[in-house]
Amino acid sequence: xxxxxxxxxxxxxxxxxxxWMNVLFLVAIYSLLGLSLNxxxxxxxxxxxxxxxxxxxxxxxxxxxxxxxxxHMPGVPLFLMSCVFAMGVAAVGGLLIGLPCxxxxxxxxxxxxxxxxxxxxxxxxNSPREALGGSLGLEVxxxxxxxxxxxxxxxxxxxxxxxxxxxxxxxxAIRNYIRSARGRAMLAxxxxxxxxxxxxxxxxxxxxxxxxxxxxxxxxAGAVYAHYQGIITPLEFNFMEMVKIFLIVVLxxxxxxxxxxxxxxxxIFVEQWLAKLPADxxxxxxxxxxxxxxxxxxxxxxRPRGIFGPREITDVWRDLKAKWAKKRSAA
Amino acid sequence: MFFDYLMNGLGLGAIFAxxxxxxxxxxxxxxxxxxxxxxxxxVGAYVGYFCLRDLDIERVGLPQPLPILLDFFVALWAAxxxxxxxxxxxxxxxxxxxxxxxxxxxxxxxxGVSLLLQNIAVQVWGANPRSFPDPRVFHALDDLEGEAQANxxxxxxxxxxxxxxxxxxxxxxxxxxxxxxxxxxxxxxxGFDEVYERVTLSPKSVQYFVILAxxxxxxxxxxxxxxxxxxxxxxxxxxxxxAARLMGININLVVALTFFVxxxxxxxGGVAYIATYGKVEPMLGFLPGLxxxxxxxxxxxxxxxxxxxxxxxxxxxxxxxPFVLQEVFGWEEAFAWKDAIAFAFLIVVLxxxxxxxxxxxxxxxx
Numbered sequence: 001x002x003x004x005x006x007x008x009x010x011x012x013x014x015x016x017x018x019x020w021m022n023v024l025f026l027v028a029i030y031s032l033l034g035l036s037l038n039x040x041x042x043x044x045x046x047x048x049x050x051x052x053x054x055x056x057x058x059x060x061x062x063x064x065x066x067x068x069x070x071x072h073m074p075g076v077p078l079f080l081m082s083c084v085f086a087m088g089v090a091a092v093g094g095l096l097i098g099l100p101c102x103x104x105x106x107x108x109x110x111x112x113x114x115x116x117x118x119x120x121x122x123x124x125x126n127s128p129r130e131a132l133g134g135s136l137g138l139e140v141x142x143x144x145x146x147x148x149x150x151x152x153x154x155x156x157x158x159x160x161x162x163x164x165x166x167x168x169x170x171x172x173a174i175r176n177y178i179r180s181a182r183g184r185a186m187l188a189x190x191x192x193x194x195x196x197x198x199x200x201x202x203x204x205x206x207x208x209x210x211x212x213x214x215x216x217x218x219x220x221a222g223a224v225y226a227h228y229q230g231i232i233t234p235l236e237f238n239f240m241e242m243v244k245i246f247l248i249v250v251l252x253x254x255x256x257x258x259x260x261x262x263x264x265x266x267x268i269f270v271e272q273w274l275a276k277l278p279a280d281x282x283x284x285x286x287x288x289x290x291x292x293x294x295x296x297x298x299x300x301x302x303r304p305r306g307i308f309g310p311r312e313i314t315d316v317w318r319d320l321k322a323k324w325a326k327k328r329s330a331a
Numbered sequence: 332m333f334f335d336y337l338m339n340g341l342g343l344g345a346i347f348a349x350x351x352x353x354x355x356x357x358x359x360x361x362x363x364x365x366x367x368x369x370x371x372x373x374v375g376a377y378v379g380y381f382c383l384r385d386l387d388i389e390r391v392g393l394p395q396p397l398p399i400l401l402d403f404f405v406a407l408w409a410a411x412x413x414x415x416x417x418x419x420x421x422x423x424x425x426x427x428x429x430x431x432x433x434x435x436x437x438x439x440x441x442x443g444v445s446l447l448l449q450n451i452a453v454q455v456w457g458a459n460p461r462s463f464p465d466p467r468v469f470h471a472l473d474d475l476e477g478e479a480q481a482n483x484x485x486x487x488x489x490x491x492x493x494x495x496x497x498x499x500x501x502x503x504x505x506x507x508x509x510x511x512x513x514x515x516x517x518x519x520x521x522g523f524d525e526v527y528e529r530v531t532l533s534p535k536s537v538q539y540f541v542i543l544a545x546x547x548x549x550x551x552x553x554x555x556x557x558x559x560x561x562x563x564x565x566x567x568x569x570x571x572x573x574a575a576r577l578m579g580i581n582i583n584l585v586v587a588l589t590f591f592v593x594x595x596x597x598x599x600g601g602v603a604y605i606a607t608y609g610k611v612e613p614m615l616g617f618l619p620g621l622x623x624x625x626x627x628x629x630x631x632x633x634x635x636x637x638x639x640x641x642x643x644x645x646x647x648x649x650x651x652x653p654f655v656l657q658e659v660f661g662w663e664e665a666f667a668w669k670d671a672i673a674f675a676f677l678i679v680v681l682x683x684x685x686x687x688x689x690x691x692x693x694x695x696x697x
Contacts, residue, residue, distance in 0.1 A: 047435060100682040106434050107364045111624060112681050115674035118621075122671040126664060239617075243442060250439060289450035296443035301428045304436035 013153040021156035023272045028163025029225050030264040034248040035170050036217035042255035043178060044210040045190035047106050050113030051245055053120035054090040054215040056237035058222025060124060060132055061089035063140045063232060075143040083223040090219025091212050098211040102204060124234040137233030140226050159228045170217055171257045186210055247296055253306030258313040336654045342538030342607060344646020345545040349600030350623030351638035353593025359569040359633035360589050366441040367421060369620015370448035375414035375598030377456060380611045382406035384464040399466045411598030418594030419587050452613035460612035463605050467527040479504045483526035534607055541603040552635055565589055625677040631690025640688060649673050
């Protein structure tokens with residue numbers, strides 16, 4: 001019994017529909033990455049530049065697990081277990097790098113985690129061909145359902161649905177965590193480590209917890225991504241991806257959940273739309289990488305706290321409504 | 332064998348040291364990891380490349396090898412000056428506005444500037460690596476007699492089917508050819524009255540040059556920082572920027588000057604790098620930049636002697652550790668892992684001794 005039997009939908013998607021499903025799936029993945037990075041950089045105010053490493057660990061963990069147990073297990077449990085395994089791998093990675101490094105301050109932590117991310121990539125690139133595929137990449141068997149020409153549309157819709165369910169779950173979990181006692185302790189440590197320590201909070205434990213949880217979510221994103229792509233290569237998980245994730249977090253506002261998803265949509269949509277344009281589409285496409293970096297710099301100069309700042313979209317909406325109401329009553 | 336690797340390591344380490352100096356000086360004053368520093372290095376390398384390729388200083392009518400030395404001298408100065416000015420411009424346009432906005436904003440700006448410069452370089456100069464232009468020694472055709480001592484070339488322009496004009500070096504006389512009257516006439520018929528030979532620089536001579544340059548630069552920087560008024564202002568600003576401002580020090584000027592000096596020195600490293608590795612490309616700055624930061628941290632960030640020692644240690648470690656792993660422990664692929672070894676080294680240093688070898692311990696104010 002696979003999930004495919006629950007999906008006799010045979011959804012019809014035109015080329016346009018396929019493109020949109022791809023965009024939405026990537027939005028879900030980058031939202032997951034953004035939300036988890038937001039937990040580290042936005043709420044806990046630690047500075048990590050190694051998130052792409054955890055993403056890669058998750059993707060490769062899931063791929064390895066799937067290949068090992070492919071054929072020994074029915075598809076859906078294998079998919080779920082590979083996701084759990086990927087989260088475990090990334091969490092262990094987060095713990096290994098977090099325990100020694102989280103004592104470091106600000107940019108030292110940033111550079112140490114960046115080094116870690118690069119080590120992960122180099123290690124995968126140099127891995128033996130039969131273990132992790134080396135620089136040529138790894139093929140992930142399709143387990144959740146058979147992907148044929150007929151069911152390709154079903155597969156994409158299913159993956160988008162899974163992606164957004166995970167985004168919703170993560171957002172919910174982060175919101176509740178922030179409002180829990182441990183979450184408030186984490187915010188206190190972010191504000192002032194020494195003062196929080198004097199209040200009986202264990203700063204190291206609080207930081208490591210946030211770091212490991214965020215790594216696990218990044219690993220989950222990697223697992224789903226690997227199953228969706230079907231083939232993964234180490235070069236996909238480069239430092240540019242890290243910058244992209246960071247840009248999503250900052251664009252949406254450090255510490256804003258809805259802003260993060262919104263920014264992921266904005267960025268991925270523009271990127272994919274440009275990729276769709278013909279090669280001679282002119283200046284805007286050719287210089288996109290430059291514009292990308294320029295946006296980052298300008299954003300930092302003019303709105304260093306992101307579009308929304310630490311507020312949610314609902315807060316922005318409420319403030320705007322209050323403003324309009326005030327205007328109207330004045331008139 | 333071991334000595335060769337040691338020299339490779341020292342040469343590479345000297346390049347790391349040249350880059351690390353800028354990192355450490357800037358960090359010392361405004362506590363910013365200037366990610367774009369590797370890109371100043373890259374731009375310096377490109378400027379040096381263009382100077383060496385296009386200026387034709389080798390033609391100056393002095394006995395060899397003086398014109399070639401002059402060539403490098405001009406390339407080094409141009410690379411350093413352009414890198415320095417670019418750094419000052421970057422500081423003014425991007426870093427100064429975010430200096431008050433917090434460390435994360437500043438660091439992210441630096442990452443953004445780094446990507447910006449990389450991608451502009453890709454757009455302007457193309458993403459493909461270009462090979463290092465060997466210096467040329469020109470000879471008038473009439474001066475050559477008898478058996479040719481080397482391969483002689485001349486540049487010819489031709490138009491491709493796409494209508495582009497391309498310059499290509501044509502081999503006119505191979506080494507050992509006898510230059511008789513018919514050959515001479517056929518070359519003259521093609522419209523050439525002079526030919527040149529290519530001088531390949533041995534990596535070893537470049538390594539000696541880089542190490543010597545580092546030895547030459549160290550006292551200059553030491554003098555600049557310890558014995559001049561500006562250096563005193565720099566040290567004051569890194570000690571306590573607010574107090575320095577109250578003492579009438581123009582912090583903006585000091586910061587701009589620090590960026591200039593740091594990138595100036597990185598320009599020297601850029602030319603040395605392309606001369607050692609034989610190619611120049613837009614992504615050239617990323618990895619050496621990152622590793623130079625590692626070097627600065629190893630030596631103790633903020634300390635100038637620390638940057639030099641850290642650079643040399645990292646360079647030697649990167650050459651020797653894989654060598655030892657390969658030769659002694661029989662690990663065949665050790666050299667493919669040398670970047671990972673450098674970063675692992677960084678993490679170990681950060682964890683064991685975050686202040687580095689010569690850094691001052693950071694006191695925490697509550």
